[in-house]
Amino acid sequence: MEPCQKRNGDRIRRLERLIEISRSLNSTLSLRPLLYQIVLAAQEITDTEACSILLVDRKSGQLYFEEATNLPGVHSIVVPMEGSVAGWVVQTGQSLVVPDAQADPRFDFSSKADEQSTFTTRSILAIPLIFREQVIGVLEAINKQGGTPFIPEDVEMLAVLGDQAAVAVQNALLFQQSDLIAEIVHEMRTPLNSIIAYADLMRRPTIMDVQRLQFAEIIQDEAERISEMTNNFLELARLKSGRAALAQDLVEVSTVIRMAMDVLRPQADAKQIVFSIDVPPNLPNVRGDAQRLHQVMLNLLSNAIKYCRPGDNVTVSTRCQEDQLVVSVADTGPGIPTDALSSIFERFYRVPGAESQVVGTGLGLAITQQIVEAHGGQIGVESEEGEGATFTFTLPVQQ
Ligand SMILES: Nc1ncnc2c1ncn2[C@@H]1O[C@H](COP(=O)(O)OP(=O)(O)OP(=O)(O)O)[C@@H](O)[C@H]1O
């Protein structure tokens, strides 16, 4: 075979392997295993003795060694922006080949790092990890096997891997930082653990049929709670991220209120809660998402029903104030303790004590607030313990 043909064959094989590796990078969202996968891949692709990945900490702006192959003990070392290869790459956003690291006076950090380990850095190829035009880290390949110099193809290959790696790392970082996800996982743990425990109990031979039925019901209830939580949570995440497209209907708020009351009247009647409505005629319309405003009313009214006692009253009233429509849902129920008022719209928050008696996910008011704010309005609550609660929200009037 001609040398040129052989080189082309090698290049195609390297590219194929690179594509294979790049695909596998998207299979994990956990940061540590992902970083290790990246350095292993970088070492294979560049045929080097060691590889490392460094990330820029978003908060402090410092550069940290995160993971490496064949470089024990480098994890979590802070690398200075001045006097280091990685720092140079972060600052310039360009890749860099250092053919003789020991002789290059610009990068004394590499030789200092070598002094602390048994490793000797001879040559370095470093490329920036760029996501949305920002350098989020650096991928370094150290010492080409056999002492040969880095060739342009190495730079090209590592750059392609770096592009894929940057996206995968960014996704993993976002996933790690998303407190929304952390919270849902946390909140789902309780119902999941109880499902596991009851399913386990059901399998015991000594369990009576009545008990088994009871356990099956608990499992079903808990599974339904998880299902509702996921639906609510997805809606909340959509609203928070601004990805939820709100319809722009011309909405007659009095109709929305009456429809929501009609839906919940059977539940109110069953609990002997008296619904009343105080809406003046000729209220101006608002521009917005009728479906979601209906949801707002359902959430507030269903809370009133859930937390009130038989014989309590729930009154919905509206008025116009300057260019705002003001809607209040007032109940004569147990009210909300003063120290809980500031947390009431937080996701998953439920007033301690009340939550054990009434089922709920603690997401209703968080969703309600998001919907109202997405319409350009505001929501608040006034309450004193034992004196009922009044939720009031505003919506800008359609001029
Ligand atoms: N009208 C009310 N009277 C008394 N407490 C209330 C009232 N409305 C809400 N709360 C308190 O606020 C908490 C949060 O309400 P939110 O609607 O967000 O969640 P939830 O009703 O517990 O669950 P869900 O997600 O199913 O609506 C409730 O758990 C309850 O403790």
Ligand SMILES: [Mg+2]
């Ligand atoms: Mg609720």
